């Protein structure tokens with residue numbers, strides 16, 4: 242599957258905007274992603290391993306929080322996972 | 335789709351209006367009635383910066399009758415790269431006055447209401463209450479949550495846009511049955527984890543792109559036409575020039591718009607976002623690193639002391655402005671420790687004091703016994719010591 246990396250987190254995955262990962266579930270894909278890029282871990286997960294409240298995950302265009310199996314949802318190679326953190330910029334002094 | 339514009343009866347169009355808006359009038363989706371709705375509409379733009387500039391410009395051009403502007407900032411040279419409502423001659427002028435002048439020049443019939451204040455829990459309900467639609471073009475999390483909660487409590491749609499570097503987000507929150515910003519993000523990131531545009535930079539055109547998407551959504555809401563972005567988050571990546579769309583849902587457990595809301599009045603948003611006023615002790619010592627004021631640094635240099643001052647910015651920043659520190663860019667510090675004398679006090683500085691704090695902490699861990707950080711960096715130096723030092 243393709244995992245889209247948002248701008249604020251790209252520096253933790255070598256500047257890439259997308260990463261290809263072969264995994265069976267969303268959780269497994271994220272585990273692989275953070276194993277390969279350990280610095281990313283604290284930005285995505287809390288100390289207890291929960292996805293942080295200001296980071297949203299979307300499988301294709303669907304919010305993972307609203308999928309019946311949530312992060313245990315199985316994924317196919319053609320699926321995309323988007324990581325969408327909150328950004329506040331606007332007036333940008 | 336119902337329009338949030340409440341004015342009944344709708345105002346008549348003048349002969350000037352008929353010629354000015356003729357390209358709207360021949361559009362079946364606008365027509366006479368739509369143009370009269372626009373004339374009746376009252377829209378509040380929170381911020382007249384990167385997003386607010388194109389937003390306010392196009393709303394004024396389209397014939398929105400009343401535009402409220404909230405800002406308390408003055409125009410700075412570094413704004414002009416993207417805040418197109420302001421011109422070079424406006425540097426140092428209040429953004430509100432500069433924006434009003436441009437908007438009235440474009441459309442003299444426009445009613446501009448200036449709110450020269452920071453939006454707070456104490457004034458938000460009163461200010462927002464006067465408008466039909468709110469467009470959020472702010473640059474910080476506390477104001478974003480404040481605008482969201484106030485819109486939900488007042489039942490006003492919140493047309494949202496946000497940008498970072500090359501990426502933007504847009505949506506419409508707090509419509510009658512759509513989600514709100516808190517449904518999407520229940521909590522803000524802890525301070526420091528997500529860089530601001532001032533730290534991370536932003537492509538100047540991007541706020542134009544996102545601000546105009548916001549303006550489009552405002553106009554559609556007023557007309558009651560088309561499909562609004564409510565329930566959808568539009569993502570734009572300007573580098574790839576890719577647009578993507580994600581589904582947003584109203585969260586039944588949302589503290590402000592859910593079925594059993596726990597938040598029924600505005601709160602302290604600085605505190606909610608983890609921003610606590612610094613105590614005297616923290617001002618002096620941060621994570622164990624003494625914070626040197628620019629005044630203190632100046633006094634020591636003036637007294638003839640040979641201060642070991644290390645500048646951890648990038649070479650291109652050094653070219654813009656410098657205050658006599660030895661340049662070792664932050665990422666080079668670990669390999670260039672031999673250039674920093676362990677036996678002497680090390681004073682580290684950067685642009686704002688944030689990067690240098692991290693490097694000061696790193697040096698301390700690396701065994702340097704005496705490390706201080708220049709609080710406020712070059713920016714504070716330019717403000718308090720030498721105004722000829724270029725701010726950027």
Ligand SMILES: [Zn+2]
Nearest residue numbers: 514517588591
């Ligand atoms: Zn909500």
